[in-house]
Amino acid sequence: MSQAKNKKTRRQILKERRALQASKKAEQRVVDRIHRTPGAIRVNEKALTLGYGTPDFVRRGYYTDQPFNCKDCGKEQVWTAAQQKWWYEVASAPAITKAVRCRECRRKERLRVEAARKQSNDGLQRKRRART
Ligand SMILES: [Zn+2]
Structure with a gap:
């Protein structure tokens, strides 16, 4: 019983060690590629x-x-x-x-969205005022 448990534990330890080594290798590969890529x-x-x-x-x-x-x-x-x-x-x-x-079109798009939002808010307020 205890021997079976030990075996399982040993297997578990080996498995974990292998997983750790694999992840270290994977990390090293990423670091190498970063060094090679401008x-x-x-x-x-x-x-x-x-x-x-x-x-x-x-x-x-x-x-x-x-x-x-x-x-x-x-x-x-x-x-x-x-x-x-x-x-x-x-x-x-x-x-x-x-x-x-691009930066310029992003700025234009932001202004367009802001203007559209303002127009829609103004419209809602007009509707609310008309109702009350
Ligand atoms: Zn553009």
Whole structure:
């Protein structure tokens, strides 16, 4: 009985040791890749707002500069690794979101949304006043 228990424990210890070594190796692979990739920045998974699914940068373990075309004006842009880290880990944006507009179009879009919200609020207030 106690021997069986010991065996199980020994097996458990070996299993844990192997798992630890595997995770150390995986960590080393990520660190190596970061060193080989210009501009790469480590992902701090604890700071992320994760939903369903695992985005590429989480699986990879680091951010890289991402080229993209602005959704509105089509201008070629680079979303830098540092900007991504800030977006996901400081601003706590959901991990599935990403940059789609250039700075100028983002500003325009923000103004457009604010104006639309104000117009809709004004409309509601007019309706309320009309009722009372
Ligand atoms: Zn744009």
